[in-house]
Structures are given as structure tokens and as C-alpha cells.
Amino acid sequence: MSLYKGYEAVIGLEVHVxxxxxxxxxxxxxxxxxxxxxxxxxxxxxxxxxLPVLNKKAxxxxxxxxxxxxxxxxxxxxxxxxxxxxxxxxxxxxxxxxYHPLATGGKVRINTENGEKNIGIKxxxxxxxxxxxxxxxxxxxxxxxxxxxxxxxxxVSNPEISSAKEALSYLKxxxxxxxxxxxxxxxxxxxxxxxxxxxSVHKPGEKNGTRTEIKNLNSFQFAAKAIxxxxxxxxxxxxxxxxxxxxxxxxxxxxxxxxxMRSKEQANDYRYFPEPNxxxxxxxxxxxxxxxxSLPELPDKRKKRYVDVFGLSEYExxxxxxxxxxxxxxxxxxxxxxxxxxxxxxxxxxxxxxxxDGNGEIPVCxxxxxxxxxxxxxxKINSPTAKxxxxxxxxxxxxxESYVIKNNLLQINDKDIILNAARNxxxxxxxxxxxxxxxxxxxxxxxxxxxxxxxxGRANPVIANEAAKSVLEE
Amino acid sequence: xxxxxxxxxxxxxxxxDKNEISPRMLAQAFLRRIKEKDEDIGAxxxxxxxxxxxxxxxNDDCHGKSMLCGIPYALKDNICTKGIKTTCSSxxxxxxxxxxxxxxxxxxxxxxxxLLGKLNMDEFGMGNSTENSIFGATKNPLNREFxxxxxxxxxxxxxxxxxxxxxxxxxxxxxxRQPAAFCSVVGMKPSYGAVSRxxxxxxxxxxxxxxxxxxxxxxxxxxxSEIAAYDKKDxxxxxxxxxxxxxxxxxxxxxxxxxPKEFDASTDKVIEENILSAARMFEQLGAEIEFVSLPSYxxxxxxxxxxxxxxxxxxLARFDGVRYGYSSDExxxxxxxxxxTRTKGFGDEVKRRILLGTYVLREGYYDExxxxxxxxxxxxxxxxxxxxxxxxxxLLPVAPALPHKIGEKRDVxxxxxxxxxxxxxxxxxxxAISVNCGQSRDGLxxxxxxxxxxxxxxxxxxxxYCYEQAREGGK
Numbered sequence: 001m002s003l004y005k006g007y008e009a010v011i012g013l014e015v016h017v018x019x020x021x022x023x024x025x026x027x028x029x030x031x032x033x034x035x036x037x038x039x040x041x042x043x044x045x046x047x048x049x050x051l052p053v054l055n056k057k058a059x060x061x062x063x064x065x066x067x068x069x070x071x072x073x074x075x076x077x078x079x080x081x082x083x084x085x086x087x088x089x090x091x092x093x094x095x096x097x098x099y100h101p102l103a104t105g106g107k108v109r110i111n112t113e114n115g116e117k118n119i120g121i122k123x124x125x126x127x128x129x130x131x132x133x134x135x136x137x138x139x140x141x142x143x144x145x146x147x148x149x150x151x152x153x154x155x156v157s158n159p160e161i162s163s164a165k166e167a168l169s170y171l172k173x174x175x176x177x178x179x180x181x182x183x184x185x186x187x188x189x190x191x192x193x194x195x196x197x198x199x200s201v202h203k204p205g206e207k208n209g210t211r212t213e214i215k216n217l218n219s220f221q222f223a224a225k226a227i228x229x230x231x232x233x234x235x236x237x238x239x240x241x242x243x244x245x246x247x248x249x250x251x252x253x254x255x256x257x258x259x260x261m262r263s264k265e266q267a268n269d270y271r272y273f274p275e276p277n278x279x280x281x282x283x284x285x286x287x288x289x290x291x292x293x294s295l296p297e298l299p300d301k302r303k304k305r306y307v308d309v310f311g312l313s314e315y316e317x318x319x320x321x322x323x324x325x326x327x328x329x330x331x332x333x334x335x336x337x338x339x340x341x342x343x344x345x346x347x348x349x350x351x352x353x354x355x356x357d358g359n360g361e362i363p364v365c366x367x368x369x370x371x372x373x374x375x376x377x378x379x380k381i382n383s384p385t386a387k388x389x390x391x392x393x394x395x396x397x398x399x400x401e402s403y404v405i406k407n408n409l410l411q412i413n414d415k416d417i418i419l420n421a422a423r424n425x426x427x428x429x430x431x432x433x434x435x436x437x438x439x440x441x442x443x444x445x446x447x448x449x450x451x452x453x454x455x456x457g458r459a460n461p462v463i464a465n466e467a468a469k470s471v472l473e474e
Numbered sequence: 475x476x477x478x479x480x481x482x483x484x485x486x487x488x489x490x491d492k493n494e495i496s497p498r499m500l501a502q503a504f505l506r507r508i509k510e511k512d513e514d515i516g517a518x519x520x521x522x523x524x525x526x527x528x529x530x531x532x533n534d535d536c537h538g539k540s541m542l543c544g545i546p547y548a549l550k551d552n553i554c555t556k557g558i559k560t561t562c563s564s565x566x567x568x569x570x571x572x573x574x575x576x577x578x579x580x581x582x583x584x585x586x587x588x589l590l591g592k593l594n595m596d597e598f599g600m601g602n603s604t605e606n607s608i609f610g611a612t613k614n615p616l617n618r619e620f621x622x623x624x625x626x627x628x629x630x631x632x633x634x635x636x637x638x639x640x641x642x643x644x645x646x647x648x649x650x651r652q653p654a655a656f657c658s659v660v661g662m663k664p665s666y667g668a669v670s671r672x673x674x675x676x677x678x679x680x681x682x683x684x685x686x687x688x689x690x691x692x693x694x695x696x697x698x699s700e701i702a703a704y705d706k707k708d709x710x711x712x713x714x715x716x717x718x719x720x721x722x723x724x725x726x727x728x729x730x731x732x733x734p735k736e737f738d739a740s741t742d743k744v745i746e747e748n749i750l751s752a753a754r755m756f757e758q759l760g761a762e763i764e765f766v767s768l769p770s771y772x773x774x775x776x777x778x779x780x781x782x783x784x785x786x787x788x789x790l791a792r793f794d795g796v797r798y799g800y801s802s803d804e805x806x807x808x809x810x811x812x813x814x815t816r817t818k819g820f821g822d823e824v825k826r827r828i829l830l831g832t833y834v835l836r837e838g839y840y841d842e843x844x845x846x847x848x849x850x851x852x853x854x855x856x857x858x859x860x861x862x863x864x865x866x867x868x869l870l871p872v873a874p875a876l877p878h879k880i881g882e883k884r885d886v887x888x889x890x891x892x893x894x895x896x897x898x899x900x901x902x903x904x905x906a907i908s909v910n911c912g913q914s915r916d917g918l919x920x921x922x923x924x925x926x927x928x929x930x931x932x933x934x935x936x937x938x939y940c941y942e943q944a945r946e947g948g949k
Contacts, residue, residue: 042574046792048567048675049554049576053709083788083835087808092791143796271835273784273844276680278709 007201007235010208011167011227012159015174016152016194017184018129019061025128025151026052026095036134036144044149046090051277058151059281060291061183062102062126065153067292068181069121069174071106076282077125079275084268087141088131090148098272101125102281108157108177109300110169119170120158127152147191153183159198164227171195171220172322176299180324188219195223200244201234209234210244214258217251226251230258302327310340319348326352329362336370339377342386343369350390363394371400380404382411382461384452412458415467418451421459422467425450436472444468478503479636483545483693486639490536490544497530497544501588504546508590508637516612517632519551520559521591533586540585541696547582550626550643551592552599553684554673555579558589562675563607564597566793566800566819576673577705578642578684585700590638593628597821598677598790599644601625602652602892603878606823611880614657617917620877623653629687630657640688640697646678647778648872648896650685651908655872655921658910660694660938661687665929666903667712669698670705677789677827678782681900691909691939695722698931718932726940727760729933731924732865738771738894741874748912748920749871752941756869759940764865769857771894773850778897779890780834780847786824787831793819826886855902862904862927867937871895872908872921895923905931909938911945 024031024044033039042050066073080098106121131148133141155174161167175186175193186193200211214230217223229251234244249258297305299321306317320330330347334340346369355362369390376386381404389400389409404410412418425447426432436443447468451459478486478500489495505523512518526546536543549555552562554572556579561567575583582589596606604627605611614622615635622631626643630653633641643650645663654661662685669684676682686697695718704713733753737746757763795801795815802814820828834843861868873892878884899906904925911922926934 042572045797047572047574047798048560048562048570048792049552049572049671049673050574051672051708053707081788083791085791085794085809085812087794087796090792090797092794093788145797269837271788271832271837271840273788273835273840276678276710276785 003204004232005235005239006203007231007238008204009162009227009231010159010200010202010211011161011163012198013157013161013167013170014196014198015155015157015171016196017065017155017178017186018192019058019151019153020182020184021055021057021061021151023055023057024149025055025058025126026149029149031150033146036142036146039146040148044090045145046092052095052275054278054281055151059102059126059283061151062124062153063283063288063291064181064295065155065178065183066103066106066124067288068177068295068298069106069108069124069155071103071121071124073103073283073288074100075284076100076280077102078280079278080272081275082270082272084270086130087143088133088148090131090145094128094130095275095278096127096154097125099274100280108170108174110166110173112166112169117166119160119166122156122158124153124155127154164224164231167197167227168220168224171223173299176321176323180296180298182296195220197223197227197230199227199230199234201231201238209238210246212244212246212258213248214251215248215261218253222251222253225256226258229256233258299327306330310334310344312341312344316341316344316348319352320344325360325362326355329366332366333369333373336367337373337377339373342373342377346373346386346390350387354390354394358394364390365397368393368397368400375400375404379413379460380411381409382458384457384461385409385411408456409458411460412455413460413463415463418455418459418463418467419471421451421454422447422464422471424454425468426471433472444472447472479507481639482690483541483639483688483696484690486545487541497533497536497588498527500544501526501530501546501590504590504636504638507635511635512637514613514618515615515631515635515637516610517593517628517635517637518548518591519561519563519594519609519628522558522589525558526588526590529588533588536586540700542582542700543586544588545640546588546590546638548591548593548629548632548638548641549579549589550595550629550641552595552644552675553579553592553642554675555589555592558592560592560675561608562598563595563609564819564821564824565608567675568608568800570799572673574673576684577670577707578701579673581701581703593626593632593641593643595628595643596625596649596823598675598786598824599625599646599649599682600677600786600823600827602648602889603880604628604631604653605880606821608821613880614877614918616658616919619879620916620918621656621880623656623873623877625649625653626661626687627653627656630654630659630661633657633659633687633689640686640693642684642697642701643687644674644676644682645685645896645900646676646682647782647893647900650687651896651899651906651921651923652873652893654687655908655910655919656877658919658921659687659689660691660907660909660942661685662694662698662907662931662934663899663905664698664702664931665712665905667710668702668714668716668905668929668931670703670708670711672705672707677786679785679789681778681782681785691907691935691942692722694907695719695935695939698935702931712929714929716931718935721932722935722939724936725760726756726937729761729867729937730865731756731761731763731937732766732768732861732868733763734870735765735767737871738874740891740894741871742876744876744914745871745874745920749869749922752911752922753869755941755944756937759944761937766861766865768861768868769854771898774854774898774901775891775894777847777850777854778893778901779830780843781851781901783827783831784835784844784847785831787828787835790820790824790828795819851901854898858898858902858904866926866930866933868925870898870906870923870925872923876914876918876920899923899925904928905934907934907938909942911941
């Protein structure tokens with residue numbers, strides 16, 4: 001990995017994840033509502049005399065996440081108050097876990113240029129979300145308390161990330177694992193996953209530099225860009241003999257740079273002390289085991305299984321496990337087809353595009369794809385036809401085999417027919433032979449193309465290629 | 475009808491059950507008395523009047539229902555009542571009308587008791603004289619020149635003056651027991667976790683409990699047994715057998731009572747004498763008295779003030795004028811708005827405690843103050859646990875001095891140190907009752923405190939009942 005002006009970056013990420021529970025963490029309000037200030041009650045509105053009561057499901061979800069990330073679970077953890085004043089904080093304090101978090105010491109595996117690397121997790125703790133401030137464009141700021149009290153887990157990584165690329169890999173893998181467990185959908189654009197960056201730079205061998213914090217990042221891409229920019233900014237400062245100021249910055253998306261945040265949002269003495277209204281939560285080893293057993297197969301394990309059982313390559317397997325839906329879709333297809341590898345390739349080549357265009361939904365049902373794979377694997381259709389079929393299946397459902405026959409799409413494997421077509425191709429393109437003998441490889445493509453045209457795209461590509469070569473070399 | 479207001483809950487129950495009076499008649503009798511006499515006392519902030527009579531009519535048929543059916547009562551104005559102003563005697567909540575009931579209120583509704591109104595208090599429960607109220611001071615019915623104690627002064631005065639047969643107050647550092655002693659009525663602070671705190675606008679969550687104030691010990695036991703229950707809305711409330719009535723008349727033969735060998739230096743001779751006299755009475759009634767050295771009074775007091783102020787600084791942070799309550803007009807930015815709202819909305823004592831609490835929680839000082847106070851709390855609790863392992867009850871004064879005159883200037887720290895005997899039951903979480911044990915100059919009363927093991931209210935009531943019966947020749 002190349003260093004910018006010789007400086008190493010030391011990056012840690014604090015990721016907040018909204019848990020997908022029905023109700024909030026300390027009251028029975030719903031976590032989702034349409035109209036502002038409708039999913040509220042005396043507890044999450046901080047009304048006088050209201051008391052928090054822990055939502056056990058939220059705790060279970062947090063445990064699940066911690067186990068999926070290979071953390072050590074603290075048998076007893078407790079809640080603390082983080083005190084500060086802000087209009088989106090109804091009680092004037094946030095209930096969080098400062099002194100005794102629910103889990104410590106996990107890891108996320110990432111891929112780097114030099115192979116796999118583990119990014120350690122310092123701790124995971126449970127806390128409540130604040131409300132949302134909405135600026136109405138005029139003089140007022142509006143407060144929506146629907147989000148106040150939604151359960152969050154905060155995942156604090158060790159400062160072991162060295163670049164924007166590594167950070168991106170960490171975020172993608174972290175998201176993938178959490179979505180797989182079902183505890184959150186982690187959609188950053190919906191605020192279900194939020195990322196703060198801590199970054200400092202130093203020359204190798206020297207001690208760590210002053211770090212800055214970057215908050216309010218709205219996408220993985222912006223997080224990566226912000227890290228890139230800040231890394232260079234800090235290195236440039238130090239190269240110029242200037243100092244890095246410890247401060248909180250935000251990312252200006254339009255300008256592509258980080259800027260200091262207004263100082264008011266920075267210095268705060270939170271006066272943490274134990275939350276007296278909530279007893280300690282203790283969880284016994286049996287409960288931990290029960291939840292560990294309920295975890296679905298996680299991406300890393302899945303990837304290995306696809307390589308071992310289905311014979312996929314590392315790359316193909318990696319693509320299949322890039323998210324839970326794709327993985328489940330692939331497995332369904334693989335279970336219904338003789339050619340999982342073809343399924344994987346069609347998914348990579350066609351399905352993932354369709355999925356991205358169609359808002360994450362896969363428009364081709366697994367059984368149809370499996371049919372296409374089998375026809376392709378049995379050499380009954382060629383790969384351009386397979387791709388065309390998949391695209392068609394996105395628009396309508398039909399019986400694949402019948403369609404192929406009805407529309408005359410069966411692959412032509414007859415060498416004589418293809419040789420004939422090759423000869424015809426040469427007649428239509430007399431220059432091709434001389435071009436080919438003169439070293440122009442393009443001539444081969446022209447002849448193959450003509451064979452395809454004559455056979456309505458049905459010629460077996462391998463045979464077509466051989467036939468083209470043979471007539472050109474005659 | 476004048477007599478009705480002097481009767482105990484048990485006596486009123488008998489009359490109601492015999493249909494000699496109706497709940498409406500009862501409510502009317504008390505409302506009349508309030509109308510006639512409360513101007514002199516100043517116990518009530520809000521009187522419910524019409525609502526009360528409607529409620530009384532609804533509960534007309536009490537057969538087979540609870541002991542409290544048709545019985546009028548009032549609530550300290552920091553207990554939330556749906557649709558009825560709940561002010562905490564503060565400008566901050568002067569016009570605040572909750573849209574929810576405290577659990578204790580909901581329970582009393584289910585038991586068909588009749589709410590007559592909300593009672594004056596020290597602002598947000600901070601104080602021990604009921605002089606820190608935007609509505610003015612409440613007067614002690616025994617001698618109106620003197621304070622009724624606090625912060626549940628309105629409750630104690632209302633019961634003592636015959637305005638209601640019972641009231642519910644809240645006790646964070648003595649705020650039910652001390653005014654009860656000052657007004658010569660009975661006040662109980664239950665074990666921490668016995669009565670739900672949901673809807674109590676408290677200031678120190680780890681220390682406070684709602685507690686009943688009544689004329690007699692038996693009445694107090696009845697009210698307690700009705701309101702003590704596990705509540706799923708209060709995560710620290712406990713599910714325990716709260717029957718304190720069955721054994722209340724058993725007497726105290728063989729019960730071991732620890733009496734302080736030394737009193738705190740600030741204690742009036744009069745108080746000491748009355749406590750020792752009470753100890754002798756207990757002995758005559760068959761209890762075993764032993765003089766015991768108790769853990770440091772000063773440590774308990776200091777731990778209490780650090781912890782309760784720290785909690786208060788956080789608990790009262792929600793009062794910012796954004797969602798409810800008083801809000802200053804200066805709206806330039808949220809910081810200015812918050813500052814002005816809180817400066818104008820809170821009284822001096824409240825501000826003092828918030829500042830103190832903020833100070834002790836500061837970064838870098840947590841160990842020096844808060845953590846130390848926590849350790850002291852644990853140590854003192856263990857020491858009292860040990861004592862209550864050897865003895866059944868601890869006898870203590872309620873306050874080290876008699877009530878002062880309303881408006882009399884007091885040193886702030888001296889006022890705090892008047893809580894020296896009552897904070898013990900709050901920091902340990904043990905139950906403690908205050909019962910009258912003597913008369914003094916100016917018509918004022920002296921109370922004594924009995925503290926028991928956690929959730930051993932039954933024995934506390936038994937001993938208090940036995941004592942009360944012996945002193946007053948049975949009621």
C-alpha cells in the first residue's frame with residue numbers, strides 16, 4: 001500500500017446501527033411511523049415522572065450482533081446517563097452504556113491488497129437514539145421525536161484501519177454480517193447505519209498524531225472520500241510544519257472536503273453516571289449459547305462452503321455472499337440446477353444488474369434461472385442466448401424450455417451446418433481471409449459474427465470459432 | 475358532620491359499609507372543611523371539587539370493594555394526575571397538565587378512592603419546610619406560626635387539619651416522615667421498590683419512594699397495602715408479599731430494637747429525651763432494647779447530598795421549555811432559550827442543588843465526589859444490614875430539632891443537616907415510619923422513627939401500632 005508523502009493513516013470507525021425491533025428500547029412505542037411525533041409516549045418524550053423499561057428484544061438483537069461479530073459477552077452490563085442539552089434529546093441525557101458495555105473484543109475480516117486482515121472491535125454497546133431535527137428552510141428548526149428511543153448499537157472498531165479502501169471493506173463486511181443476522185437493514189440512506197471516523201496520521205516509527213473526528217457521513221462512498229481527503233489534509237499540514245488541531249469535522253459533499261464543525265457541537269463534559277432507573281442486565285451462559293445457535297450462517301462461512309460444495313471460485317463466491325438476498329437466491333438456484341457455477345455467473349453478469357435497477361428485488365425466480373442454467377450447461381443453448389433469456393424473464397414469466405423450442409433458440413451443435421455457415425460468411429466477406437493471414441485477429445471476429453448472424457445467434461460459440469478458424473486457414 | 479373529618483379510614487369504612495353515610499356526603503364534608511379552613515393553612519394548590527363529587531357518586535356502591543372505596547384523599551403535587559394540573563410547586567410546571575396518571579394514582583382510582591385535590595410542597599421536592607413554593611408556605615396546623623416540615627408539608631398539614639383522611643407524599647431524604655412528625659401524624663417511607671415511582675416527578679431516582687400520610691398507624695398500613703405492588707412500568711419495583719395488616723396487632727414481645735448510643739451533635743435535648751422515653755415505652759411493651767453505636771451520621775448525610783444532587787442535576791435536565799412547561803420568550807437560539815427558561819423557571823434551592831450536582835459529576839472529579847459517595851452508601855448500607863441482622867428494628871429521631879418559624883432565616887447547610895436522621899432510610903432503601911412520641915413547647919410535636927429490614931414493613935407497622943395504641947389508649 002502506498003503512503004501519501006510517507007505518512008501512515010490510523011483510522012478507527014464508530015458505527016451506529018438501528019436495531020430492527022418492533023418497539024423502542026425503553027418504551028412500547030413503534031420504531032417506525034409516518035407522521036412526525038406520532039410514535040411517542042411520556043417515556044420517550046421525557047415527560048415528568050416517566051420511567052424507562054428495557055425492551056428485552058432489543059437486548060437480544062444486540063447480543064446477536066455481538067456474537068456474529070465474534071465478541072466476548074459481558075455477563076452483566078449496565079446503563080449510564082450521558083448528560084448534555086440539545087433540542088433533539090428529550091430528557092437532557094441519553095441512556096447508554098459507558099462503564100459496562102454489553103460486549104468487547106470482536107473482529108471483522110476485510111480484504112486488502114496484501115490479503116485478509118482482521119479489524120478488531122473494541123466494544124459494542126446498547127443505547128437509545130435521539131429525535132430528529134428538521135430545518136424548515138425558514139427561521140425554525142422542527143423536532144420530530146419519533147426516532148427518540150429507537151434502539152441503537154454502537155460498534156467501536158480498534159484504530160487498525162489504514163486506508164479509505166480498508167474502511168470501505170470494513171463497512172461493507174460489517175453491514176453484510178449484520179443484515180444476515182436480521183438485526184438491522186443497515187440502510188445508510190435511511191439512517192439505519194451511521195458512521196463516524198476518527199483519523200490521525202504519522203510517519204512509520206513515530207508516535208501517533210493528533211486525531212480528528214468526522215461526523216454526519218451519509219454514505220459509504222462519502223465516508224471513503226472524506227477519509228481520503230482528511231488523510232491528505234493532515235499529511236500536508238504536518239509536511240508544512242503545521243499542527244493538526246483536535247476537532248470535529250464534517251464532510252462537504254459538494255466540495256469533496258472536510259470542514260470544521262461549529263464549535264458548539266464539540267466540547268462537552270458528559271458527566272456520565274449509572275442510570276438509577278434500570279437494574280443491571282445479566283445474561284447467563286445458556287442464554288448466550290441459545291442465541292449463538294440461532295445465528296444464521298454468516299458470510300465468511302458461507303463463502304467457504306460455496307467454494308467447497310459448489311466448486312465456485314473465490315471471486316464467484318465472494319460475489320454470491322456480497323449480500324444475504326443474493327446468497328439465498330444463489331442457493332435456491334444451485335439446489336435446482338446441475339450447474340451452480342453457471343448460476344453464479346449469470347447472477348454476476350445479469351441478475352445483480354437487474355437487482356440494482358429494480359430497487360434490490362430480484363425479478364427472475366430461482367426455478368426459471370435454474371432452467372436456463374441447465375439448458376446452458378447441457379449445451380442446448382449458448383451463453384448469449386442464456387443472457388437474453390434472463391433479461392426476458394425479468395419482464396415476464398414463461399416456461400423456458402418451451403420458449404426456447406418455440407422461438408427456435410436451441411443451440412446448433414452440428415459441425416457441418418456451422419462449417420457451411422462459415423463458408424458462406426467467407427463468401428460475404430472476401431477480404432477476411434487476407435486480413436486474417438496478415439495478422440488481423442479482428443477478421444476472426446467478423447467471420448464468427450457472420451456465422452452467428454446466419455444461424456440467428458444459435459451456433460455453438462466454440463464450434464463456430466473453430467469453424468471460422470478452419471475456413472480462414474484453408 | 476364536623477366529626478366525620480376527624481375519623482380514621484377504618485371508622486369511615488364502617489360508616490360507609492353500614493350505609494350510614496355515602497361517598498358523596500363524605501366528599502362534601504371534607505370539601506366543606508377545606509373551603510372553610512385551608513385559607514389559614516395553605517395546604518392545597520388545586521381542589522377538585524366537581525370532579526370529586528362525580529367520582530364519589532360513581533363509587534357509591536362499595537360493597538365487596540377495597541378498604542379505600544369512597545375514601546377521600548389528596549396527592550402531593552409532584553404525583554402526576556391525568557387532566558389535573560401537576561405543578562411541583564414550581565414556575566416550571568405552573569400550568570402543566572399531564573396526559574397520564576402516576577401508577578399510584580391509577581391504583582387508587584381502581585380502589586375507588588376519591589381524589590379531592592393536589593397539595594403544596596417544596597419546589598420539586600427540594601427542601602424540608604414547604605417554604606420553597608411559588609404558592610407560598612403551608613402552615614403547621616398545630617401552630618400556624620411554624621412550618622409543617624417538607625417537602626410533603628401540604629400532605630402532612632392536610633391530614634393533620636382534617637382536610638383528608640390520607641394523603642400520598644414522596645420521600646427522598648425524609649420528605650414524608652419529617653413533615654408527618656412536625657404535624658403529629660403518621661408518615662411512612664416504604665422500602666425502595668415497594669411502591670411504583672411511575673408518574674412521580676422525582677429528583678433522585680435511586681433514593682425516593684411514594685409514601686402514605688395518615689392520622690393513625692392502622693390507616694397507614696391499609697393505604698400502604700393497597701398501593702404497594704410490582705409495576706412493570708417501574709423497572710426497580712419489586713414483587714413481594716405486601717400484607718402488613720394480618721399481623722399488625724400481634725404486639726412486640728421479644729422484638730429486638732436498637733437504640734442509638736450516641737445522637738448527632740446537632741440534636742436538641744428535647745428530641746433526645748423523647749426518643750429515650752419512647753425506648754422505655756417499647757421496653758414496657760415487651761421489646762428488648764439495646765443501645766448500639768450506629769454508623770457515622772455525617773457520612774450518611776454527606777453521601778446523600780452528593781448522590782441526590784448529582785441525580786437531580788440530571789433528572790431536572792428535561793425541563794427546557796421545548797416540549798411542555800414554562801418556556802422563556804427569548805428565542806434567539808436554543809442555548810439562550812434553555813438558559814432563560816431554566817433561570818426563570820427554577821427557584822433558588824433547585825438551582826443550588828443542580829449546580830452542586832453538576833459540580834460533583836464533572837469530568838475528573840467523578841472519583842473524588844460521586845464515586846466516593848457511592849462507596850460510602852454501600853458501606854453504610856452494609857453496616858445497617860449487619861445491625862438489622864442482629865436486631866429487628868432501629869429506633870431513631872426523625873429530625874434533630876423542632877420546627878422553625880415560617881420565614882425564619884436558616885443557614886443552607888444547617889437546613890441540609892436537619893435531614894441527618896431521615897436520609898439513612900433513603901440511602902439504605904429500608905422502610906421507615908415516623909410516629910408521634912411527644913409534645914413540646916408552642917404546641918409542637920416530636921416524632922420518632924422506626925426503621926426495619928428491606929421489605930419488612932409488616933414488623934415496622936406492628937411495632938408502631940403497638941406503641942401508638944399504648945400511648946393513645948386505643949383508637
